[in-house]
Amino acid sequence: MADPREGEPVAAAGEIARRLFADARVVIVGGSVLTDRRTSMSDLDLVVVTGPRDAPYRHSFTWGNWPVEALVHDEETLRAHCTDNLARRWAGIPRLIAEGALVADQDGVGTRLQTEMRQRLSAGPTAATASELDAQRYELTDLLDDLTGADDPAEIAFIAARVLTKSAQLALLAGQHWQGSGKWLWRELHDHDPGLADQLATALPDAPRLGAVARAVLDRTGGPLRDGYRVTDPRCP
Numbered sequence: 001m002a003d004p005r006e007g008e009p010v011a012a013a014g015e016i017a018r019r020l021f022a023d024a025r026v027v028i029v030g031g032s033v034l035t036d037r038r039t040s041m042s043d044l045d046l047v048v049v050t051g052p053r054d055a056p057y058r059h060s061f062t063w064g065n066w067p068v069e070a071l072v073h074d075e076e077t078l079r080a081h082c083t084d085n086l087a088r089r090w091a092g093i094p095r096l097i098a099e100g101a102l103v104a105d106q107d108g109v110g111t112r113l114q115t116e117m118r119q120r121l122s123a124g125p126t127a128a129t130a131s132e133l134d135a136q137r138y139e140l141t142d143l144l145d146d147l148t149g150a151d152d153p154a155e156i157a158f159i160a161a162r163v164l165t166k167s168a169q170l171a172l173l174a175g176q177h178w179q180g181s182g183k184w185l186w187r188e189l190h191d192h193d194p195g196l197a198d199q200l201a202t203a204l205p206d207a208p209r210l211g212a213v214a215r216a217v218l219d220r221t222g223g224p225l226r227d228g229y230r231v232t233d234p235r236c237p
Helices: 011-021 075-087 092-099 109-122 129-148 153-174 183-193 196-204 207-220
Strands: 025-032 044-050 058-064 067-074 101-105
Touching: 011 025, 011 044, 011 058, 011 067, 011 092, 011 101, 025 058, 025 092, 025 153, 044 075, 044 109, 075 092, 075 101, 075 109, 092 183, 101 129, 129 207, 153 183, 153 196, 153 207, 183 196, 196 207
Parallel strands: 044 067
Antiparallel strands: 025 044, 025 101, 058 067
8 A cells, every 4th residue: 555645754754853853962763664564554753852851751743644653851761761661671662762763863862872772672671580470370360261261252352352462471571572562562472483473363263262372371481370379469558
């Protein structure tokens, strides 16, 4: 399908940088719009670095025919944001910075940020702790019990969607791979284990088949977990 938008994404991002963020230290455009995954609905994802500001913000707007999502930070808050994302094994914004196109870089901080994020991404996510794996195994075990016992088609549909998501997340966690959501959950899982990604995607309409795939994920990551599982919640107050 031909893209109905006029102009190329980098040129459009450059115009936005000049018109709306003229004082920005850095503007980076990235995401699917710069890859062969670009679709007629792809938007311009911008990371904008300004001087010191009271608070970062995310702003969605339309520029010409382009939907735009701008993440506006100063350097300190952007680094903190990326550090938090990487600690939670979410590579989205760090990857956008690392792989995006610089359309403004007034003092070289954009180049430094790209180098830093490439290094941090290449190091990969941290390994899962035993408690993290147990929590995921417990939740998937519980969901599979619900899926097995459900007989309402509407309930089955919603439980199945959650089983698919949790199975993918557990496989990525156990495999020390980056997490994702929506289309990026599929992409990360396909990068990590193409066979499992295909099995989950095609099994969704078939609850028994989906349950079998999810149980196989559980078996590879320590097995179902229910009896004896205990966590201590913080006392409040």
